[in-house]
Amino acid sequence: DKCSNGSRGALVVLEGLDRCGKTSQSTRLVKKLEELGYPAELFRFPDRNTVIGKMISSYLNSDSQLDDHTVHLLFSANRWEKRSLMESKLQSGITLIVDRYAYSGVAFSAAKGLDIEWCKAPDMGLLAPDLVLYLDISPEKASERGGYGGERYEQLEFQKKVAQAYQVLRDASWKIIDASLSVEDVEEQMRGILLDCAKTCRNGKSLSQLWL
Numbered sequence: 001d002k003c004s005n006g007s008r009g010a011l012v013v014l015e016g017l018d019r020c021g022k023t024s025q026s027t028r029l030v031k032k033l034e035e036l037g038y039p040a041e042l043f044r045f046p047d048r049n050t051v052i053g054k055m056i057s058s059y060l061n062s063d064s065q066l067d068d069h070t071v072h073l074l075f076s077a078n079r080w081e082k083r084s085l086m087e088s089k090l091q092s093g094i095t096l097i098v099d100r101y102a103y104s105g106v107a108f109s110a111a112k113g114l115d116i117e118w119c120k121a122p123d124m125g126l127l128a129p130d131l132v133l134y135l136d137i138s139p140e141k142a143s144e145r146g147g148y149g150g151e152r153y154e155q156l157e158f159q160k161k162v163a164q165a166y167q168v169l170r171d172a173s174w175k176i177i178d179a180s181l182s183v184e185d186v187e188e189q190m191r192g193i194l195l196d197c198a199k200t201c202r203n204g205k206s207l208s209q210l211w212l
């Protein structure tokens with residue numbers, strides 16, 4: 001068993017605009033890791049299965065209205081309610097592929113005009129990712145992909161603002177993936193980077209905290 005020597009899994013986050021392909025790529029990466037002998041699981045935020053997640057889901061479907069700050073804090077709380085579970089999975093040797101994380105929280109709220117520092121504050125102290133993969137696609141191209149599903153935020157003008165907020169947020173450690181290519185070619189760009197990261201974590205890199 002991979003965990004018997006105490007080595008941990010990697011925390012890998014996929015970020016990007018709506019319709020950038022994160023969800024199908026996350027599923028593929030979990031399968032690929034498993035094939036290569038790295039136990040892996042998929043997490044996604046928002047996690048709509050919790051009580052808080054159901055409030056978020058209702059807001060996204062426009063079944064409820066919430067103040068921008070309120071919903072921002074709900075998204076953050078939804079990550080906090082998974083923090084200890086994520087930590088124990090990582091410590092037991094499981095690599096987590098996470099479809100959206102705190103960066104989505106900041107980018108989408110900043111796109112509404114909220115202050116970036118205010119947006120970051122509630123997520124400080126969450127587990128810091130070992131790797132952030134940014135699936136880069138133009139808002140125009142993303143909007144052409146099978147159309148948007150009609151949820152809140154799925155509009156071209158808003159997505160342009162989200163893209164700008166991600167630009168402000170990203171740092172040199174992020175890996176920028178060309179997400180305009182085929183599913184196979186997008187995965188190909190990520191595979192090597194992902195395996196390097198999984199190896200580094202297995203070899204004892206320690207977990208750290210976000211934005212502290």
Ligand code: NYM
Binds near residue numbers: 045099106109
């Ligand atoms: N979203 C997601 C936020 O606004 N803040 C967050 O913290 C997170 C995690 O929710 N348009 C937005 C981005 C998406 C929407 O996500 C639902 P998904 O990946 O479509 O289920």
